[in-house]
Amino acid sequence: MSDSPRPDDRFREACAAAVTFGPRGSMPSAIRDALHDAVRAGSSRDENPEYLALAFGCGWRRALGASPWEQRWEGAILALVDEFERSVRITIAMLSGLVPDIVVDRDEQRAFAELLAVQFAAGCRCGRHRRSCPGRDDHGRDDHGCCIERHRLDAWDPTVAHLAAYIDQAVRGIAGRTLRGAAFADGMLYAQLAREGRVRRATVEARVCGRCGTRVEVGMCRDPRCASETLPPRCVAQVNRLVVPQAAGGCFRPIDRWRCGDPDCASLFPRSFVARCTRCGWEPEPGCRPRVRTVWVASGRACAPDPMTDRGGAGLPR
Numbered sequence: 001m002s003d004s005p006r007p008d009d010r011f012r013e014a015c016a017a018a019v020t021f022g023p024r025g026s027m028p029s030a031i032r033d034a035l036h037d038a039v040r041a042g043s044s045r046d047e048n049p050e051y052l053a054l055a056f057g058c059g060w061r062r063a064l065g066a067s068p069w070e071q072r073w074e075g076a077i078l079a080l081v082d083e084f085e086r087s088v089r090i091t092i093a094m095l096s097g098l099v100p101d102i103v104v105d106r107d108e109q110r111a112f113a114e115l116l117a118v119q120f121a122a123g124c125r126c127g128r129h130r131r132s133c134p135g136r137d138d139h140g141r142d143d144h145g146c147c148i149e150r151h152r153l154d155a156w157d158p159t160v161a162h163l164a165a166y167i168d169q170a171v172r173g174i175a176g177r178t179l180r181g182a183a184f185a186d187g188m189l190y191a192q193l194a195r196e197g198r199v200r201r202a203t204v205e206a207r208v209c210g211r212c213g214t215r216v217e218v219g220m221c222r223d224p225r226c227a228s229e230t231l232p233p234r235c236v237a238q239v240n241r242l243v244v245p246q247a248a249g250g251c252f253r254p255i256d257r258w259r260c261g262d263p264d265c266a267s268l269f270p271r272s273f274v275a276r277c278t279r280c281g282w283e284p285e286p287g288c289r290p291r292v293r294t295v296w297v298a299s300g301r302a303c304a305p306d307p308m309t310d311r312g313g314a315g316l317p318r
Helices: 009-021 029-041 049-057 074-098 106-122 163-172 188-195
Strands: 200-208 234-243 252-259 268-270 291-298
Touching: 009 029, 009 049, 009 074, 029 049, 049 074, 049 163, 074 106, 074 163, 106 163, 106 188, 163 188, 188 200, 200 252, 234 268, 234 291
Parallel strands: 200 291
Antiparallel strands: 200 234, 252 268, 252 291
């Protein structure tokens, strides 16, 4: 490649942005050549040249060195923090709609954005791993690494996703405006909130109609087609729900439930000294105990009265 790349409009826009983001002084020819390659890599999806220069300034598609132009540019990192703050604020607003007890003020959102942006550029350390990752320890986790590609800027492919959407995926696990517990738990923001104990993905107890499966908050199902249902709603375990624990100001706490052994019922019911399903009356064989399932319940909203005052229920049989 020549020392003077072809001065097309997109490259000129990227160079103008690089001057804004980069250190003082003229841009070395080697950096200009590398920036030209980066702009050309993003041309097939028509990525904004300013975003390409931003990513380039944070170390994307180039080797880092000792000189100011070869290092990560401070202006680019600050611009990346602004992009993360936009995504964090949108995500917190979405999260508040699902988990009303979560509280993250604007100063905290900015602090999260700064932390996540630096990890995104320099190497994420959130501890999230794929299940097949050989780097997980014997307990299935490594608190000092990460192998989820979308948590790293160097894995960004501008032909697949725009940078703004890629950052949204890094922050909340999905680029869309619908937050889901399983996807959010793979995001960088969840890792930080969970580490502080402020939110967690949990299996939650819920009441559902035994006939149609519709969630029932109080009483019986109101669907006229379920009028013949005589048994009360089933208590079931719903996975991948986001909750705020009581210790963090929320209303959820973990409780061990027994599970009915009748496959037609399979309802969860409170542990007590008498192992009998409170919905259908099923009892286990003499000398046996029902299966235990740990679920999170909201205080005052449990499916049935529970004799336990904390998880495990001291003195109660398992």
